[in-house]
Amino acid sequence: xxxxxxxxxxxxxxxxxxxxxxxxxxxxxVAARFGYSEIRTPIFEDTRLFSRxxxxxxxxxxxxxxxxxxxxxxxxxxxxxxTAPVVRAYIQHSLGRKSPLQRLYYMGPLxxxxxxxxxxxxxxxxxxxxxxxxxYPEQDAEIIAVGHTIFSELGLKDVTLKLNSLGxxxxxxYYKKALQDYFNPLKDQLSETSQKxxxxxxxxxxxTKNPEEHKLLAGAPSISDFWSEDDQKxxxxxxxxxxSLDIPFELDSRMVRGLDYYTRTTxxxxxxxxxxxxxxxxxxxxxxxxxxxxxxxxxxIGFAAGMERILMSMDSYGKSxxxxxxxxxxxxxxxxxxxxxxxxxxxxxxxxxxxxxLRRSLKAQLRDANKMGAGKVxxxxxxxxxxxxxxxxxxxxxxxxxxxxxxxVKHFTV
RNA sequence: GUGGGCGUAGUUCAACUGGUUAGAGCACCUGGUUGUGGUCCAGGAUGUUGCGGGUUCGAGUCCCGUCGCUCACCCCA
Numbered sequence: 001x002x003x004x005x006x007x008x009x010x011x012x013x014x015x016x017x018x019x020x021x022x023x024x025x026x027x028x029x030v031a032a033r034f035g036y037s038e039i040r041t042p043i044f045e046d047t048r049l050f051s052r053x054x055x056x057x058x059x060x061x062x063x064x065x066x067x068x069x070x071x072x073x074x075x076x077x078x079x080x081x082x083t084a085p086v087v088r089a090y091i092q093h094s095l096g097r098k099s100p101l102q103r104l105y106y107m108g109p110l111x112x113x114x115x116x117x118x119x120x121x122x123x124x125x126x127x128x129x130x131x132x133x134x135x136y137p138e139q140d141a142e143i144i145a146v147g148h149t150i151f152s153e154l155g156l157k158d159v160t161l162k163l164n165s166l167g168x169x170x171x172x173x174y175y176k177k178a179l180q181d182y183f184n185p186l187k188d189q190l191s192e193t194s195q196k197x198x199x200x201x202x203x204x205x206x207x208t209k210n211p212e213e214h215k216l217l218a219g220a221p222s223i224s225d226f227w228s229e230d231d232q233k234x235x236x237x238x239x240x241x242x243x244s245l246d247i248p249f250e251l252d253s254r255m256v257r258g259l260d261y262y263t264r265t266t267x268x269x270x271x272x273x274x275x276x277x278x279x280x281x282x283x284x285x286x287x288x289x290x291x292x293x294x295x296x297x298x299x300x301i302g303f304a305a306g307m308e309r310i311l312m313s314m315d316s317y318g319k320s321x322x323x324x325x326x327x328x329x330x331x332x333x334x335x336x337x338x339x340x341x342x343x344x345x346x347x348x349x350x351x352x353x354x355x356x357x358l359r360r361s362l363k364a365q366l367r368d369a370n371k372m373g374a375g376k377v378x379x380x381x382x383x384x385x386x387x388x389x390x391x392x393x394x395x396x397x398x399x400x401x402x403x404x405x406x407x408x409v410k411h412f413t414v
Numbered sequence: 415g416u417g418g419g420c421g422u423a424g425u426u427c428a429a430c431u432g433g434u435u436a437g438a439g440c441a442c443c444u445g446g447u448u449g450u451g452g453u454c455c456a457g458g459a460u461g462u463u464g465c466g467g468g469u470u471c472g473a474g475u476c477c478c479g480u481c482g483c484u485c486a487c488c489c490c491a
Binding site: 004007058059081110115116117118119120121124125126128191193204208257259268275277280281282306307308309310361363367368369371374381382391393395400 | 415416443445447449450484485488
């Protein structure tokens with residue numbers, strides 16, 4: 001049996017890599033225009049970084065991490081998400097001291113050992129942004145605006161923004177208790193996993209897809225009843241700012257993010273053509289996380305977006321523009337050095353230039369040039385070499401002209 | 415971790431209830447043009463039918479196992 005990619009991992013082949021490059025370009029571009037700087041962190045980290053931040057009881061930590069024991073004894077883990085590593089870097093390098101407000105973005109591969117399906121892989125890619133230092137609604141709105149801008153510049157249609165607030169510290173624990181009080185009498189109607197969550201993390205019962213449980217949810221208490229006055233103010237201010245930015249959103253009081261560290265504002269961008277895994281981007285505020293990981297109390301907010309899912313939801317994207325490719329055809333073996341020189345001269349003018357290295361016939365090379373989408377072909381055969389001339393053929397018009405070899409640069413400069 | 419669907423050329427798919435040498439489109443290569451592409455015409459190459467076993471005179475087709483892919487559940491990007 002020949003080798004193949006590990007389950008849940010994929011090669012990105014040349015036919016797709018241009019789409020990836022285009023996506024990456026737009027992300028870099030928009031992030032930079034909003035004043036965000038890129039941060040790159042290692043692919044693996046101390047396992048405890050994730051168990052402490054993401055939460056021991058989350059699926060990610062309890063069953064999806066690629067974890068191994070290092071030779072020196074510590075436990076290491078391939079990163080399953082990127083907020084925690086970025087927070088770690090923020091603390092480790094005291095970025096908060098360099099500026100009270102840090103705006104960072106990142107992209108790269110993540111690893112989760114899940115059963116693959118549409119929109120879910122074991123190695124996948126996310127980009128995301130994080131802003132450290134501001135507790136104010138303006139920052140929430142800015143973060144969401146960056147996501148909104150990227151998606152609209154990508155031409156993504158059918159995405160909707162869902163918005164919720166989980167409230168801050170105390171109110172969340174009151175709400176948990178209220179949920180437990182509500183569901184405990186109904187316990188025998190809950191699924192096995194929901195019963196477990198009732199103990200560990202009752203908020204998670206809210207986003208069940210089980211239709212039986214949906215009925216029960218109708219009567220459940222709403223998080224909004226437990227917001228503090230400040231939470232309430234914060235959230236409505238965020239909504240006002242989004243409206244003034246003309247960013248449409250839907251409120252969804254049942255949207256609970258799966259990671260433990262979120263507080264106050266949470267949001268998702270949902271795409272309608274992704275199958276069951278429809279979240280293209282998810283994020284929220286995490287005002288306590290920096291502290292949890294050993295830093296000074298620092299409010300922060302960010303999001304992460306799945307790059308595969310973005311590419312999937314924009315099927316007809318990525319036009320390969322190769323109009324200025326030049327194909328140099330040489331028919332005389334002894335002149336191949338000269339052909340290479342000519343190719344380089346044209347490259348120096350900024351064109352992409354390619355040559356045949358299979359010593360194929362003129363016809364085969366022209367066919368090849370056409371297939372590659374070359375705009376122009378330079379032909380040098382015996383006659384041209386003797387006369388110090390070149391044939392230049394324009395493949396779009398089909399016209400061909402003979403020029404003096406010394407006019408090569410001039411021809412391509414015009 | 416649980417459940418459904420599917421594995422035949424590079425690719426998309428054929429092959430009636432098991433029947434002789436497993437086919438076609440696209441893609442690829444060559445030629446029609448002693449040195450001219452994209453269109454057209456002619457020709458050519460390509461398979462351990464995922465793998466292993468079983469039933470049978472005979473298996474791509476039926477049975478068992480196994481591996482892989484895929485979709486869904488759980489959860490998430």
